[in-house]
Amino acid sequence: MRYFTPEGTDMKASVIAQGCMRIAGMSDAEVDAMMDADLEAGVNFFDHADIYGGGKCEEKFGAYLRRHPSARDKMLLQTKCGIIIGKRYDFSEKHIVECVEGSLKRLGTDHIDVLLLHRPDALCEPEIVAETFEKLHTSGKVRYFGVSNHNSFQIGLLQKYTRHRLIFDQLRFGPVHTCMVDAGLHVNMKCADAVVRDGMTLDYCRMNNITIQPWSPFRAAVGTAFGFPHLRLSRALKKLAKKYAATDAAALLAWILRHPANMQPIVGSTDPARIAGMAKAADVTITHEEWYDIYRAAGHKIP
Numbered sequence: 001m002r003y004f005t006p007e008g009t010d011m012k013a014s015v016i017a018q019g020c021m022r023i024a025g026m027s028d029a030e031v032d033a034m035m036d037a038d039l040e041a042g043v044n045f046f047d048h049a050d051i052y053g054g055g056k057c058e059e060k061f062g063a064y065l066r067r068h069p070s071a072r073d074k075m076l077l078q079t080k081c082g083i084i085i086g087k088r089y090d091f092s093e094k095h096i097v098e099c100v101e102g103s104l105k106r107l108g109t110d111h112i113d114v115l116l117l118h119r120p121d122a123l124c125e126p127e128i129v130a131e132t133f134e135k136l137h138t139s140g141k142v143r144y145f146g147v148s149n150h151n152s153f154q155i156g157l158l159q160k161y162t163r164h165r166l167i168f169d170q171l172r173f174g175p176v177h178t179c180m181v182d183a184g185l186h187v188n189m190k191c192a193d194a195v196v197r198d199g200m201t202l203d204y205c206r207m208n209n210i211t212i213q214p215w216s217p218f219r220a221a222v223g224t225a226f227g228f229p230h231l232r233l234s235r236a237l238k239k240l241a242k243k244y245a246a247t248d249a250a251a252l253l254a255w256i257l258r259h260p261a262n263m264q265p266i267v268g269s270t271d272p273a274r275i276a277g278m279a280k281a282a283d284v285t286i287t288h289e290e291w292y293d294i295y296r297a298a299g300h301k302i303p
Ligand SMILES: NC(=O)c1ccc[n+]([C@@H]2O[C@H](COP(=O)([O-])OP(=O)(O)OC[C@H]3O[C@@H](n4cnc5c(N)ncnc54)[C@H](OP(=O)(O)O)[C@@H]3O)[C@@H](O)[C@H]2O)c1
Pocket: 018, 019, 020, 021, 022, 047, 048, 118, 148, 149, 170, 171, 214, 215, 216, 217, 218, 219, 224, 226, 248, 249, 266, 267, 268, 269, 270, 271, 274
């Protein structure tokens, strides 16, 4: 595994993070096996949200920490707040603080390493968010802050008001979902790929040393990148995997890690064997040509 230190922090985070959105229905033994595989592979960064499993994912993780109390100090815990599912987004002080209190309780920890605002709130008042961050930081409940699904202007607006550096933007990205790079390849063209869908956030994050955390790197609208209907992509990933003696999932993660933005993919597989295989991605540097081969195999066009 490789590690990196987000600018302005003292964290040493694994370049591959474990997403915990799918652990609500797992038994304690299954969670233990997933965590054994993660820790063995060197994964030390775990992503949550107050809403995952209606809070059950954080509860399951908290139960793991109670069974393994020495594990907490060796890991970095991130959670997200601000979504009221199906109804609205709420960045008010009351809601953010209630979310954090709830996550701390469910996770059974006294601090969260990173808190992300999960999805933009149309009624966001950055001054209020800044004050809330300040209180959460001063009380020792949250060490660092970031955002998720935010564009460059939304980040810039928040950053104008808070002295706390926004260190992450968690955005969907993978070979199947490439909006963040498509527009940059089709500048000043009339085709659909030229439409800027991310607010040029990829370049903004690179300019400001904000780490992008690609979410759902494997998932497609139907199935995953590893099979129907993405047969050309899955064949290309297999070929890459064979060359680097890695799994298909590791080949896909190596594609994400090859991007010079130095992203930190958040993977959602809970399967111990798959997790063990993925770690290899951190040791593989695919070529410039292979990166474009995968991009095209996923059906994306080069102008
Ligand atoms: N910020 C946001 O808005 C947002 C939204 C969604 C998710 N997230 C975060 O991103 C994380 C990952 O999301 P995700 O779980 O949807 O995406 P993912 O990592 O793209 O997909 C994981 C799913 O793919 C399956 N899969 C099938 N074949 C696989 C293979 N060969 N290798 C690996 N996985 C394979 C996994 O099953 P197995 O478990 O059986 O391996 C699992 O169900 C979440 O846990 C969450 O932390 C954030």
